[in-house]
Amino acid sequence: MKSLGSIRRSFAPWADPAAKPYILFENVTKKFGDFVAVDDLSLSLFEREFFALLGASGCGKSTLLRMLAGFEEPTSGRILLDGQDLRGIPPYRRPVNMMFQSYALFPHMTVEQNIAFGLKQDGMPKPEIAERVGAMLKLVKLEPFAKRKPHQLSGGQRQRVALARSLAKRPKVLLLDEPLGALDKKLREETQFELMDLQQELGLTFVVVTHDQEEAMTMADRIAIMDKGKVKQVATPAEIYEAPNSRFVADFVGSVNLFEGQVSKASNGAMQIASGDLVLKARNGADADTGNTVWFAIRPEKIRVTPQKPEGGDANAMEGEIYDIAYLGDMTIYNVRLDDGRIIKASTMNSARVNENILSWHDRAWISFNSDAGVVLTA
Template identity: 75%
Template sequence: MKSLGSIRRSFSPWTDPSSKPFISFRNVTKRFGDFVAVDDLSLDIYTREFHALLGASGCGKSTLLRMLAGFEQPTSGEIILDGQNLAGIPPYRRPVNMMFQSYALFPHMTVETNIAFGLKQDGMPKPAIAERVTQMLKLVKMEQFAKRKPHQLSGGQRQRVALARSLAKQPKVLLLDEPLGALDKKLREETQFELMDLQQDLGLTFVVVTHDQEEAMTMADRIAVMAHGKVIQVATPAEIYEAPNSRFVADFIGDVNIFDGTVSRAQASEIRIEADAGFAIEAASSEHPSEGAKAGFAIRPEKIRVGRQVPAGSPVNAAEGELWDIAYLGDMTVYHVKLNSGKVVKASSLNAVRAVEDPLGYDQKVWISFDRDAGVVLKD
């Protein structure tokens, strides 16, 4: 069985027509004066899904999260959670909890009293509060720090306390607004996997807002790529990366080379594009632009081969150029090849061995090449 990328788990209720969404945004619009932050947006999220809202600043993702939490109200449209329309329901009555980027811990309270705060506000009996706090401290591995105050903790430890406080009230949905932005790179990467494991162990629905592509790709079951208040594509990380539905998504997610050109042949499962970069591209494609139409072809750097020799037996999907730049990144090497047409192409290769015989060098004449199914024809 072929798949686009590795499969983290078999969980995929969105592929089952009988599955009902747990959260539904139905034609939701949010205006702030003349500015449209969210524009007639519809989106479904399923029970136990780890869903990421991904986009650049100002795309509407945080506004969408705040409307789900109840801190903002839609100008029009509906938000449905577990079959209930959330219109008019205040934040404290909603079965959701939100973890903010700043963590918003009370500086004068200890770790355990920070975690207990919401439970006390709800009038939970003291013995039950103590038991729940103990459970949360164990869950986030912070038992030995229970008596400390926030200023005595590292950034990663404060993040864990904020997470424990958010989970203490056992919400149906946990909302995370840029939750790892304050952590350093190594700790952020470690915490991403901890959040994934925690979400699956608890069986909760997580909705995370982030502008970090790697963060979304790592943690989420599905990603909603947003721009200008709209959802551009909703799919699994592998589908977003390997099969973007537009030029915007292809360019926004990861590194990509885009070749523009004119369609010279369009068949049922293959297309030929005469690229402006000076060579012909033949690609497996279900898209059927007409002959003579303009088209784009997107291919990731790791799908492109770089070599000294003309690729054998292939008059297409290959072009000659000059090696302009080389970056050794440890796990991989990145090449910038300037084609004879002047277009610069980015390619990369995994450094699977420590020593390389006769490595490529600057200013060498090289050929790039790729397979017919290595890239995707773009709709726009």
């Protein structure tokens, strides 16, 4: 059985029609004056899911998270958690906890005092607090730093304190608002895997808001792409990347080349697309009739760049000139200007230290890709 991309784990309750959503947004709208932040949005999340809300600033993702936390109330619609309508329930009575981008640690308190704060507010007995704090310190590997204050910690350590404090009350759902935004790139990448492992170990439901595509693709079981208060697509990372449902999603996630054209022939899922002087052969065809305008979306890594014209009947091939080159160590990115002026981006992995057929600026080159390497879009 073929699948799109790698499978992170065999957890997929959304594929079961009988599965009951754990968190349900039903026709939720949120307005701030005349501005519509969330627009008639419906969304289902499942227990133990690591779910990501991904979108540009102002798309409504943080507002959605704040409504789930109880910091905002929907203008209309309702939000259910484990079957309970959350309307009117204050944040401190909801079985959720939120970890903010700023971490919001108390500077005058030690690490263990910060973690214990919410437990003390709830009136938990001191022996139980000590036991829970110890367990949290062990979980986030901060036992040697228990007596330190936030200013004595690195950014990654402060992030772990905030995470431990959020988990100490054992919420049913942990909400994370840009949780790794304050970390440097290398530490952010390490922490992504730690969060994934921690979420699966605890068996909690995580909902993360981020504008970082790589972060969402790495951590989440599913991703909701948002724009202007609406959800554009909800799917697994591989499905979002390999099978976007629109030009917006294809262009938003990763890098993509889009060929616009008209369907000149269509039969049994295969079609030909007339795009300027080019005729593209495409599979993964959408529902489109002859004469319809469509877009063929193909990722740069699916395109081959060669000095000679490739052989093979199934390949789309076109000639151009190397316009730009970016060497990134693990890969090289080529911008190839076709003879009709279009610039196509292709990327190749540098799997060998020495390349005998190296291409340089202004060289003539061929780009090619198979008919099933991309996806045909109608919107």
